[in-house]
Amino acid sequence: MKQKIPNTFALDVFANNVITVTSVDQLKQVWKNNPLNQPIMIIGEGSNTLFTCDFAGTVVVNRIRGVTITETDDEWHLRVGAGEIWHEVVAQSIQQNIPGLENLALIPGCVGSAPIQNIGAYGVEFQKVADYVELLELATGNIITVTDGQYGYRESIFKQKYSIGYAVIYVGIKLTKQWQPILTYGELRNFDANKVTAKVIFDKVCEIRRSKLPDPKVLGNGGSFFKNPVVDKKIADSLLEKYPNMPIYPQANNQIKLAAGWLIDQCGLKGYQIGGAAVHEQQALVLVNKNRATAQDVVELARYIHKTVLQKFSVNLSPEIRFIGRTDEIDVTHYL
Numbered sequence: 001m002k003q004k005i006p007n008t009f010a011l012d013v014f015a016n017n018v019i020t021v022t023s024v025d026q027l028k029q030v031w032k033n034n035p036l037n038q039p040i041m042i043i044g045e046g047s048n049t050l051f052t053c054d055f056a057g058t059v060v061v062n063r064i065r066g067v068t069i070t071e072t073d074d075e076w077h078l079r080v081g082a083g084e085i086w087h088e089v090v091a092q093s094i095q096q097n098i099p100g101l102e103n104l105a106l107i108p109g110c111v112g113s114a115p116i117q118n119i120g121a122y123g124v125e126f127q128k129v130a131d132y133v134e135l136l137e138l139a140t141g142n143i144i145t146v147t148d149g150q151y152g153y154r155e156s157i158f159k160q161k162y163s164i165g166y167a168v169i170y171v172g173i174k175l176t177k178q179w180q181p182i183l184t185y186g187e188l189r190n191f192d193a194n195k196v197t198a199k200v201i202f203d204k205v206c207e208i209r210r211s212k213l214p215d216p217k218v219l220g221n222g223g224s225f226f227k228n229p230v231v232d233k234k235i236a237d238s239l240l241e242k243y244p245n246m247p248i249y250p251q252a253n254n255q256i257k258l259a260a261g262w263l264i265d266q267c268g269l270k271g272y273q274i275g276g277a278a279v280h281e282q283q284a285l286v287l288v289n290k291n292r293a294t295a296q297d298v299v300e301l302a303r304y305i306h307k308t309v310l311q312k313f314s315v316n317l318s319p320e321i322r323f324i325g326r327t328d329e330i331d332v333t334h335y336l
């Protein structure tokens, strides 16, 4: 009988098998015991994944656990099992007076997914604390340690060269003892950099997040559905002439990041609903499962948003969420 795939959108999607692994050996066994060569996909909490239909294979839920902390004169080094829950690791590090992860509090998902997506929030991205990523090469059982993740905005080598055929099994994090607070994000700017502690920032980030982002346990969602689009300065300037209040985030190389949530909001789409899927009232970049949505409802809503923003602003949104089809990741450019 088919088994339900864990996903924070709370969609009823199924796979032929759903297997939880707690060790590298178990992970290897899943590959060995796949005589029919069915597709296999590894997930953490399914908080960045949209299963557009049932998966015709095995979904492996990674729960390889364990946190080891060592230190030098200058740094703390955390070696974390890829199946640890990200927020628990952040909260425990703060509790143990190890600062550096506080801006990344309350991001759902597992530690193994953090380098893949180069998770980011409130002025910090995973790459700032990245030390190494240990991969299991599934065909050979070899373990590869990658120190250059080639990180970008929600991008990494783990989505490219090391995507198919590799599992993230451990993640190395390094945190400097010369801690400096990162207070670049709006509401964090009010803190005094000389007085604020990591715990205070941690608490504030949790408070901001709880006010804007729906708790997936209460209202199914996958966080930001689209990436914030990065455009040439010329394009941003012409939009600013028409919309002087538009938020902008200057990047390197004459590029400007726009706020996808603002663009969607300006199209009047907050609360807009297709089937059981809706645009979140507090944050237009988040699509929610309001009332027993199907994957098709979410896809149609995403398509409608994409089209509407393109028509109004000539800006092409691309999803942050990874779309999964019957056997594999889907190229969303054909989808929207």
Ligand code: FAD
Binding pocket: 008, 041, 042, 043, 044, 045, 046, 047, 048, 049, 062, 082, 107, 108, 109, 110, 111, 112, 113, 114, 116, 117, 118, 119, 120, 121, 166, 167, 168, 169, 213, 214, 215, 216, 221, 222, 223, 224, 322
């Ligand atoms: P999954 O959805 O389970 O997997 C994501 C992808 O990684 C899939 O393609 C999967 O196959 C692959 N994968 C997972 N584990 C492994 C592994 N061990 N080996 C190989 N491949 C693997 N993201 C941010 O960056 N910043 C935020 O502020 C943020 N806020 C969010 C708020 C909410 C309410 C929600 C629901 C999501 C938010 N996200 C945010 C997105 C999400 O939390 C992150 O992308 C997270 O890292 C996904 O973790 P996961 O374990 O659930 O990934």
Ligand code: EPU
Binding pocket: 120, 121, 122, 123, 185, 212, 222, 223, 224, 225, 226, 227, 228, 247, 259, 260, 261, 262, 265, 282, 283, 284, 285, 320
């Ligand atoms: N905005 C609106 N209306 C909305 C939503 C946003 O006008 O409905 C405006 C805000 O007022 C603000 C700007 O758009 O001026 C940006 O909004 P916000 O600060 O809420 O952040 P975001 O750009 O929507 C990004 C990340 C989040 C991350 C936050 C905080 C992406 C795709 N999303 O969201 O990450 O938590 O910044 O740093 O980069 C995720 O990746 O899933 C995620 C939640």
